[in-house]
Amino acid sequence: MSLLNISYLGISGYVIFWGMFVIALFLFSRRIYFLYKVIRLGKGEDRFDRIGERIKYTLSTMFSQRCTLKSIKKGDLAGIGHALLFWGFSCFFISYIILIGFAEGFGMQFLRGGTFERAVFTVLDIAGLFVIFCILWAAVRRYLIKPDRLEMSFEAGFIMSMVLSLMVLYYAIESCRFALMGESSRWPPISMAIATYLLEKNVGQATLWGVFVWSWWLHYIFILVFMVYIPYSKHLHILVSPFNLMFKPMDRKVLIEPVSSDMSEEEMVKGLGISGIQDLKWKDILDVFACAKCGRCHINCPAQLSGKILSPREFIKGIKEHTLEVAPLLLGQNGDKQKEERGKTFIDGKVKEEEIWACTTCGLCQEVCPVEIEHVRKLIGLRQNLVLEKNTMPEGIQNMLRNMQMRGNPWAGAQSLRLKGDWINEAGMEPLKEGDGISTLLWVGCTGSLIDRNVKATISLAELLKRAGIKFGVLGEGEPCCGDPARRAGYDFQFQILAEENREILRSYNIKEIITSCPHCYNTLKNEYPLYGLDLKIIHYTELLCDLVKRDKLSFSKTTGSLLTYHDPCYLSRYNGIYQEPRTVIGRIPDVRYKEMERSCKETFCCGGGGAHMWIEEKRGTTRINHLRIEEVTKTGANAVITSCPYCLQMLEEGIESKGLKGVLEAKELSEVLLAAMEKT
Amino acid sequence: MNIIVCVKQVQDPEIPPSKFKIDPETKQVIPPAGVPPVISVYDERALEAACRLKDKYKAKIVAITIGTDKASEVIRHAISMGADDGYLLCDPAFESKDSFKTAYILSKAIEKIGAFDLVLCGRQAADWGAGQVGSILGEMLTVPVVSFACDIDVVDTGLRVKRVVSDGYEILEVPMPCLITVSSEVGLPRLPSGMRIMLARKKPIPVWKATDINIEHSLLEKGHEHTEIIGLVVPERKSECEIIKGTPKEAAYEIAERLVSML
Numbered sequence: 001m002s003l004l005n006i007s008y009l010g011i012s013g014y015v016i017f018w019g020m021f022v023i024a025l026f027l028f029s030r031r032i033y034f035l036y037k038v039i040r041l042g043k044g045e046d047r048f049d050r051i052g053e054r055i056k057y058t059l060s061t062m063f064s065q066r067c068t069l070k071s072i073k074k075g076d077l078a079g080i081g082h083a084l085l086f087w088g089f090s091c092f093f094i095s096y097i098i099l100i101g102f103a104e105g106f107g108m109q110f111l112r113g114g115t116f117e118r119a120v121f122t123v124l125d126i127a128g129l130f131v132i133f134c135i136l137w138a139a140v141r142r143y144l145i146k147p148d149r150l151e152m153s154f155e156a157g158f159i160m161s162m163v164l165s166l167m168v169l170y171y172a173i174e175s176c177r178f179a180l181m182g183e184s185s186r187w188p189p190i191s192m193a194i195a196t197y198l199l200e201k202n203v204g205q206a207t208l209w210g211v212f213v214w215s216w217w218l219h220y221i222f223i224l225v226f227m228v229y230i231p232y233s234k235h236l237h238i239l240v241s242p243f244n245l246m247f248k249p250m251d252r253k254v255l256i257e258p259v260s261s262d263m264s265e266e267e268m269v270k271g272l273g274i275s276g277i278q279d280l281k282w283k284d285i286l287d288v289f290a291c292a293k294c295g296r297c298h299i300n301c302p303a304q305l306s307g308k309i310l311s312p313r314e315f316i317k318g319i320k321e322h323t324l325e326v327a328p329l330l331l332g333q334n335g336d337k338q339k340e341e342r343g344k345t346f347i348d349g350k351v352k353e354e355e356i357w358a359c360t361t362c363g364l365c366q367e368v369c370p371v372e373i374e375h376v377r378k379l380i381g382l383r384q385n386l387v388l389e390k391n392t393m394p395e396g397i398q399n400m401l402r403n404m405q406m407r408g409n410p411w412a413g414a415q416s417l418r419l420k421g422d423w424i425n426e427a428g429m430e431p432l433k434e435g436d437g438i439s440t441l442l443w444v445g446c447t448g449s450l451i452d453r454n455v456k457a458t459i460s461l462a463e464l465l466k467r468a469g470i471k472f473g474v475l476g477e478g479e480p481c482c483g484d485p486a487r488r489a490g491y492d493f494q495f496q497i498l499a500e501e502n503r504e505i506l507r508s509y510n511i512k513e514i515i516t517s518c519p520h521c522y523n524t525l526k527n528e529y530p531l532y533g534l535d536l537k538i539i540h541y542t543e544l545l546c547d548l549v550k551r552d553k554l555s556f557s558k559t560t561g562s563l564l565t566y567h568d569p570c571y572l573s574r575y576n577g578i579y580q581e582p583r584t585v586i587g588r589i590p591d592v593r594y595k596e597m598e599r600s601c602k603e604t605f606c607c608g609g610g611g612a613h614m615w616i617e618e619k620r621g622t623t624r625i626n627h628l629r630i631e632e633v634t635k636t637g638a639n640a641v642i643t644s645c646p647y648c649l650q651m652l653e654e655g656i657e658s659k660g661l662k663g664v665l666e667a668k669e670l671s672e673v674l675l676a677a678m679e680k681t
Numbered sequence: 682m683n684i685i686v687c688v689k690q691v692q693d694p695e696i697p698p699s700k701f702k703i704d705p706e707t708k709q710v711i712p713p714a715g716v717p718p719v720i721s722v723y724d725e726r727a728l729e730a731a732c733r734l735k736d737k738y739k740a741k742i743v744a745i746t747i748g749t750d751k752a753s754e755v756i757r758h759a760i761s762m763g764a765d766d767g768y769l770l771c772d773p774a775f776e777s778k779d780s781f782k783t784a785y786i787l788s789k790a791i792e793k794i795g796a797f798d799l800v801l802c803g804r805q806a807a808d809w810g811a812g813q814v815g816s817i818l819g820e821m822l823t824v825p826v827v828s829f830a831c832d833i834d835v836v837d838t839g840l841r842v843k844r845v846v847s848d849g850y851e852i853l854e855v856p857m858p859c860l861i862t863v864s865s866e867v868g869l870p871r872l873p874s875g876m877r878i879m880l881a882r883k884k885p886i887p888v889w890k891a892t893d894i895n896i897e898h899s900l901l902e903k904g905h906e907h908t909e910i911i912g913l914v915v916p917e918r919k920s921e922c923e924i925i926k927g928t929p930k931e932a933a934y935e936i937a938e939r940l941v942s943m944l
């Protein structure tokens with residue numbers, strides 16, 4: 001019963017069918033080509049390595065819907081909803097190609113009738129139910145429950161009604177068709193049931209035929225409208241997100257783009273860091289098209305939750321809007337020079353300077369984003385532009401960078417120099433000398449060697465390592481800054497200068513292996529220094545301790561008494577996947593009482609100190625991020641929150657103090673807790 | 682406008698007292714490990730003043746320093762802040778604590794650099810704090826000198842300078858060429874932009890020896906110094922604390938009496 005063999009007002013069904021298809025395809029392709037050109041405006045970047053692995057990851061993530069099922073708060077069933085919708089609609093999508101495209105369009109009628117068709121319709125019948133259910137559910141959530149993370153939009157409503165209509169029309173078409181054929185069977189269950197009902201009610205053949213024909217064409221038109229509408233709407237993510245998954249950063253969650261130091265003066269004048277789309281990489285542009293505006297990043301971002309103006313969702317949206325606005329100008333479809341110039345920067349247009357500095361680079365947005373969007377490197381790129389080119393930054397950052405430039409460490413003046421190197425006397429150590437034959441270095445970091453509170457933790461760590469029989473050296477006064485705060489603040493050249501200087505220092509001592517105490521040093525030394533020619537074995541002390549306890553080289557005999565919880569530092573857990581190790585070690589404390597926080601491991605919540613935020617005053621009138629975290633700590637009822645990062649330790653202590661929890665709750669470095677759990681030697 | 686800024690590398694004035702060591706024999710400060718030398722804070726402000734003039738008017742800034750090869754770092758710092766060129770005056774014969782000798786060496790270098798409209802110095806060095814080089818240099822260059830400036834601007838007749846005095850400030854006008862020493866009230870020096878850092882890294886810094894600037898060696902010999910260091914000591918830091926007992930009223934009387942007796 002092909003509708004295309006019939007003529008409509010003297011025009012062949014085939015002509016109408018293909019005519020409409022060609023128009024839709026033209027509109028669709030024109031948009032896709034435009035978007036492709038926009039993405040090509042971005043700078044080159046090789047994301048095509050390990051392609052097999054990338055494709056495998058994409059397919060498995062997409063079809064398993066792991067992307068949307070992860071990182072959803074308890075009780076938020078949207079992930080399952082999306083998965084059902086995806087699976088259900090995928091069935092329909094395939095059927096459109098086979099049953100409408102091939103069977104009707106190309107007249108391959110052998111695909112119709114018979115068991116194959118039965119089976120297909122049975123699947124569709126059931127899938128349709130799921131889809132309808134999910135759409136209604138989504139509508140209820142969006143328009144009645146209104147969760148924080150979703151924005152109301154016309155687009156969403158339009159798409160939902162579109163999909164719903166497609167489903168209803170599908171049932172109308174199939175039941176009328178079965179009724180017209182006078183068939184009765186149990187499969188496909190729903191269409192057949194409706195058909196039987198229609199026959200029982202003696203609905204006339206003409207009516208059935210009329211409804212069938214109209215529904216069929218309407219259904220077809222809706223599919224075409226849907227196809228054309230997608231690339232013009234926020235549902236672009238349907239098309240783009242698979243590619244975004246495919247081109248994600250492979251080994252690490254968060255990458256930062258260094259500013260090339262090989263630039264000539266003219267090139268530098270053209271721009272440093274990111275200020276407009278011309279400075280983005282193509283993947284950054286792909287990112288903004290892939291965003292589904294699901295808002296997962298928005299409801300998890302510590303800056304947003306503490307009342308700052310930054311929302312990673314809105315940030316991405318801003319860049320997308322800006323891109324779509326100025327891309328036609330940049331692509332030369334319109335010769336308005338003035339607009340073109342203005343279009344070159346989104347700073348203080350779609351993206352506010354205050355937003356750029358509000359990010360702690362914690363990376364939680366990227367962790368929870370279902371489509372692997374990279375927010376952090378864009379934000380840092382913008383900082384690079386502000387700092388390197390425009391010389392504008394918060395006062396605290398300016399002081400920190402000045403200190404780093406003049407005194408080689410981010411902490412201010414005499415106060416910090418007072419302790420430099422002194423801790424090693426207290427720990428009974430000597431600084432490493434050339435020719436000592438020691439190839440393992442304990443890299444303490446500026447905070448661990450300059451700030452009183454952190455120095456205590458450093459001494460505990462040195463003692464712990466000594467007791468475990470590790471042979472290691474320290475640089476003492478000669479230990480430079482790794483440069484992390486400069487890089488996170490966007491002052492990338494300073495970072496690069498330090499990296500190169502440090503490479504020479506470490507080579508001169510013939511160091512083979514570095515144990516770091518600070519996760520920020522760990523991250524820079526391990527992940528960012530190789531680019532500057534230093535590729536040593538870098539281990540965080542929690543990894544080392546885990547290995548030692550597993551090999552029974554280190555054991556604990558005293559219990560701690562208090563109820564413990566562990567705060568994962570972002571740069572250790574999320575950035576580098578180290579979260580099991582500290583837990584293993586804590587688990588070895590006899591009779592330990594331990595309670596996990598709601599947000600932990602890879603989805604840990606920032607202490608507020610990362611991304612050079614140790615030196616940025618939090619905006620007045622907003623909540624402090626460390627206070628939010630302390631509230632989460634208190635929910636566990638723990639008496640001690642353990643961490644393994646000097647910044648986290650300071651932030652947690654500050655939080656405890658200003659919330660008046662001193663005496664009830666204490667913050668400890670893991671090494672301190674472990675040392676206390678050992679017998680005195 | 683051609684501006685020459687004289688800068689000096691000094692031991693970090695923020696060296697904690699516990700780490701500040703001297704050698705009384707050679708009358709030298711022993712640089713502590715792990716605390717790198719820095720640009721003298723007042724000279725950095727002089728540079729800032731120069732850069733502000735450059736921001737506003739067309740200007741070329743040249744920085745000069747006397748020191749060991751390590752001192753090329755301060756020239757790089759000057760370039761990264763905004764100087765166009767810089768020279769390091771490095772010769773064993775230059776080693777001295779004498780302000781006249783220093784000024785003489787600088788004057789010879791300035792002579793070699795050529796015509797200038799303005800020479801800027803810090804009001805004093807952050808290490809010895811003599812505060813003399815600027816004025817002596819002005820004398821040697823035979824140009825007017827304004828000291829302790831906190832603001833400099835160009836006017837028809839030359840420069841209008843706001844200078845800090847003990848009970849406020851004065852505004853003077855001075856013709857160019859002239860020499861101005863800059864006080865910290867100028868404001869915070871800028872953080873070098875990334876572009877300038879890279880520029881400064883790549884820029885070669887010429888080194889001038891005594892012969893390069895036509896200095897008569899005989900004038901640099903010991904006998905020609907106007908100052909002599911007799912001794913160098915670290916002052917003893919003492920603090921005593923006594924708590925005066927009694928009711929607040931009694932204690933207040935007691936304190937008042939003691940203060941009066943000290944007058």
Ligand code: SF4
Pocket residue numbers: 300301302303304310311312358359360361362363364365366375376
């Ligand atoms: S990195 Fe953290 S602070 Fe920055 S936008 Fe993402 S979630 Fe927010």
Ligand code: SF4
Pocket residue numbers: 290291292293294295296297298312313316365368369370371372373
């Ligand atoms: S960036 Fe990712 S998490 Fe945030 S709204 Fe877009 S898709 Fe969702």
